[in-house]
Amino acid sequence: MKYHYTWIYLLLIALGISFALGYVPLLIPIFYFLLSVMAFIAYKNDKQAAIKGTWRVPEKTLHLLALIGGWPGAIFAQQRLRHKTQKMSFKILFWLTLGLNLTLLAWLHTKPGQMLLRGIFEFINRLLKVVFTETRTLDVIDIFTHFYNGAQFS
Numbered sequence: 001m002k003y004h005y006t007w008i009y010l011l012l013i014a015l016g017i018s019f020a021l022g023y024v025p026l027l028i029p030i031f032y033f034l035l036s037v038m039a040f041i042a043y044k045n046d047k048q049a050a051i052k053g054t055w056r057v058p059e060k061t062l063h064l065l066a067l068i069g070g071w072p073g074a075i076f077a078q079q080r081l082r083h084k085t086q087k088m089s090f091k092i093l094f095w096l097t098l099g100l101n102l103t104l105l106a107w108l109h110t111k112p113g114q115m116l117l118r119g120i121f122e123f124i125n126r127l128l129k130v131v132f133t134e135t136r137t138l139d140v141i142d143i144f145t146h147f148y149n150g151a152q153f154s
Contacts, residue, residue, distance in 0.1 A: 004079055007098070008072040014105070023109050025121060036073025039065040043077030043084065050083075059090060067097040 015032065018024045042065055046057035062084070066074045074094065078085050085091070107113040 004075045008075060011072055011102075018109065023114070024117070027121075028108075032069045032072065035065060035068060035070035036076070039070030039073035040077045043074060043081060047077075047081050047083040059093075063093055063097050066094055067101055069101060071098045071101055 011032070015024065015029045019026060019029060039062070042057050042062055046062065049056045062074065065071075071094075077083060084094070108117055
């Protein structure tokens, strides 16, 4: 089943090209990496719990990690640990989450996707400036309220 790794290679190539062409910031590949590590650890913990007969990681947690970008780590864990490779309902939902994630990634290359991504990173930048600047006293609730209402920070 080594063809599963092809998806990971294709993602790496796509993210590299997207970053080089300026479609995605470096944080996107970093998020994919960090979420993949988290997914691998979750699968490993679930496999160990299955062997020991103790509390398992909920399948919805594994699917959520895949959906938000941890699917490369999930594929790697499935193949390396031989875990979650037999249950058909899990496999179908996993591949659907992977498809949804890739659809979102592709959407980020459209004008509305670029605008959303730019807005998110501008908001994070402003939030960090407010949090780490001693002269500002807005609390986090006010920041989110201002952002939600479309207010500009000074």
